[in-house]
Amino acid sequence: MRPPRTISIVGGGHAAAQVVASLREEGYDGRLVLFNAEPQLPYHRPPLSKDFLKSAEPQLKLIRSQAFYQTAGVDLAIGRSVTAIDAGARRLVLAGGTSHSFDAVVLCTGARPRRPALEGTHLRGVMSLRNAEDALGIRSRIAAGSSVVILGGGFIGLEISAVLSELGLSVTIVEAADRVLAPAVAPEIGRFLEHLQRSWGVDIRLNSGANRLLGSDAVEAVELADGEILPAEMVIVAAGCDPNVDLAVAAGLACADGVLVDRSMRTSRLGILAAGDCVRGPRAGIADPIRLGSVQSAMEQARIAARTVVAKATPDQAVPWFWSDQRGTKLLMAGLAAGATREVVRGNVEEGRFSVFLFKDEHLAAIHSVNAASDHMAARRALAANLLITPDQVRDPAFDLQAWSQGDRDGGRSIQ
Amino acid sequence: MTRIRYVEPCGRARDVEVDQGLSVMEGAILNMVPGIEAECGGACVCATCHVYVDEAYGSTLCPPNATEHEMLDTVASERRPTSRLSCQIKVVAALDGLTVYLPERQT
Numbered sequence: 001m002r003p004p005r006t007i008s009i010v011g012g013g014h015a016a017a018q019v020v021a022s023l024r025e026e027g028y029d030g031r032l033v034l035f036n037a038e039p040q041l042p043y044h045r046p047p048l049s050k051d052f053l054k055s056a057e058p059q060l061k062l063i064r065s066q067a068f069y070q071t072a073g074v075d076l077a078i079g080r081s082v083t084a085i086d087a088g089a090r091r092l093v094l095a096g097g098t099s100h101s102f103d104a105v106v107l108c109t110g111a112r113p114r115r116p117a118l119e120g121t122h123l124r125g126v127m128s129l130r131n132a133e134d135a136l137g138i139r140s141r142i143a144a145g146s147s148v149v150i151l152g153g154g155f156i157g158l159e160i161s162a163v164l165s166e167l168g169l170s171v172t173i174v175e176a177a178d179r180v181l182a183p184a185v186a187p188e189i190g191r192f193l194e195h196l197q198r199s200w201g202v203d204i205r206l207n208s209g210a211n212r213l214l215g216s217d218a219v220e221a222v223e224l225a226d227g228e229i230l231p232a233e234m235v236i237v238a239a240g241c242d243p244n245v246d247l248a249v250a251a252g253l254a255c256a257d258g259v260l261v262d263r264s265m266r267t268s269r270l271g272i273l274a275a276g277d278c279v280r281g282p283r284a285g286i287a288d289p290i291r292l293g294s295v296q297s298a299m300e301q302a303r304i305a306a307r308t309v310v311a312k313a314t315p316d317q318a319v320p321w322f323w324s325d326q327r328g329t330k331l332l333m334a335g336l337a338a339g340a341t342r343e344v345v346r347g348n349v350e351e352g353r354f355s356v357f358l359f360k361d362e363h364l365a366a367i368h369s370v371n372a373a374s375d376h377m378a379a380r381r382a383l384a385a386n387l388l389i390t391p392d393q394v395r396d397p398a399f400d401l402q403a404w405s406q407g408d409r410d411g412g413r414s415i416q
Numbered sequence: 417m418t419r420i421r422y423v424e425p426c427g428r429a430r431d432v433e434v435d436q437g438l439s440v441m442e443g444a445i446l447n448m449v450p451g452i453e454a455e456c457g458g459a460c461v462c463a464t465c466h467v468y469v470d471e472a473y474g475s476t477l478c479p480p481n482a483t484e485h486e487m488l489d490t491v492a493s494e495r496r497p498t499s500r501l502s503c504q505i506k507v508v509a510a511l512d513g514l515t516v517y518l519p520e521r522q523t
Contacts, residue, residue, distance in 0.1 A: 044457035044458075046456075046457060046459065047457065047459075061442070061457055061458070062446070063457070064445070065445065065446040065447070065448065067446070067447070067448060068448050071448060295455070295456065295457075296455065299455060323456065323459060323461040325459060330460075330461065330483060332461060371483075372486075373461070373483055373486040373487050373490075374486040374487075374489050374490065377463065377486075377487070377489070377490030378490075402489065
């Protein structure tokens, strides 16, 4: 198969920026066009729920500079929405009706905040957070002393809560489960963060839910399922996100809560690939394809997609990892915890410096760490190498995790 | 603007003018200095923006905090006394002329 001469990238997040960079690094020298519906170059999204909300002069951190795209010879179609893909004719249709031919296209359309079916979500002051515009909207409504209700105790909800409570807002988190960060994070860590947030004055309502949002033009309150009314000048819906699959579905690509891809990031149609938060793909050791919403996964998938386009072999998948930051408390996660049957704690929970090792039967599946970066990095090495560790070793402070992760089976405790 | 010199493992040097308030890592990314990955964008969680700083500037730099120390234990190339994560070095006037040496690998 001859190499493609025009490659289009649809999207403007981490995956899109990395596909462009990786294609050039892999030696692709044909035409590259980046179609980004957002009005700016791809930028780092994680700071939007953290520093960006509180800094006096918020600035987007570009993933790559303008100069990079120029030097790399990328045609930037910024602020241009793709409205349809004609897979047979290999054409993108743009808003306004013009079309654009491609030999290959990489869909990096990302995800969007899930909007629960709830009366009143159309009211002014009902926000969610995904992009720069959303973050600016939340910023513009920050006023010390005002009340905000966050619907959802996941990563985004907790990160926003950490910032807004620090800025003097009165914050209530409404969460349906019996703990925060369920089911993604080890329960021990969920409880730790719940206590931490409460120590900042955040009101956390577990096993709770919103009935409807009240207000005439702007939102004024949240009515909970038990009838209680929580006054709110702002409501932030942080109830997870859904992959943006509309383009793919309309183009006839196989989708199932995500654009389905193989391990080389190919969709069901020749010449169409996908990467990032919009995809669902296979994972070694897991029966069903999964959707991973993380920067690390987006970057990895982008690199793989680029290699596939230039007909290079697909490397093995790295250990997935993820981080969250709440007022300086750093949560680091490595591996996939789904289906874990046992958790073992290492370190000191009271001092806020510990890790939870999650086992699936005998095998280590994931490690979630609070303020324990070295545990996390050891975990990533160990999970990649499939190293064995026992719960007793995990609990043993004299067991040297670093030595273990570098191949010393006994963690510095050699047995004669 | 503050001038930062980035030296690649092959010895090739690049002088870059970096806005104060940005990090040494951002100076590299925005000016396409190769050899710094910075996968996490400066959150001090990935250890892929490792550099060796010129010893002459040792006393001018704020020392690494506890998190950076831990992350430095995990860098892909050798950790030396001059090792830093460049996302944690804020560019200030006193650093004008700082030289940082890039390691062989970041991952």
